[in-house]
Each structure stands twice: as C-alpha cells, then as structure tokens.
Amino acid sequence: MESLYLLIPLSVLLVFLIGLIFWWSVRSGQFDDLEGPGWRVLQDDDKPADTAAETKKNN
Template identity: 55%
Template sequence: MDSLYILIPVAIFVVVLAILLFFWAVKSGQYDDLESQGKRILFDEVKPKTTAASNATVSAKAKADTHVD
C-alpha cells in the first residue's frame, strides 16, 4: 500500500510529460505531412535530361582523362 504513494505521482508525472511532448511535436510541425514521406520511397528519382552539348563535354573530359601507358 505504501508503494501507491510513490507510483501514483510518478504515473501522473509520466502522463503529463507525454502530453507536453505530444503538444510540442504538434507545434513544431512533426505531424504536418504524414503521407508524402511514405509514398516517396515508391517512386524513382527523376534524373535530369542531359543535352547533346553536355554529353559532348562529358565525353571530351573522359577522353582527356584516359591515358595509355
């Protein structure tokens, strides 16, 4: 019976702490967007399209970097 004098205030403290943490999370925007992060993993990243000029530059750099011993 004596343990209830300790356990009840500790339980009340834990509940109040959980409520405060919940309101802090809502206020800081933790629950703003629950949908997009879960769906983002399902789609591939869109790769930027390269132009012919950039392809020529890349291939010229690749040729310059290769050397024959």
C-alpha cells in the same frame, strides 16, 4: 499501501511528460504530412541528387 504514495505521483508526472512531448510534436509540425515520405520512396527519380534538390528549390 505505501507503494501507492510513490506510484501515483510518478504516474501523474509520466502523463504530464507524455502530454508535453505530444504537444511539442504537434507544434513543431511532426504530423503535417504523414503520407508524403511514403510516396516519395516509391517515386522513381532518374535525376542526380543535387539536381533534384535544385528543382525542389525552384518550385
């Protein structure tokens, strides 16, 4: 029974911590584009890396 006095506050603290981390990730844009990075891996870019970066800046 005494262990519940410790486990219940710890679990409530853990829930708030997880909620805070999830809120931060949504606000910072972590879930904005879930499919883009996966498709970018499959694209065949024949240009050098610095030319591709300049093209992205111009578009």
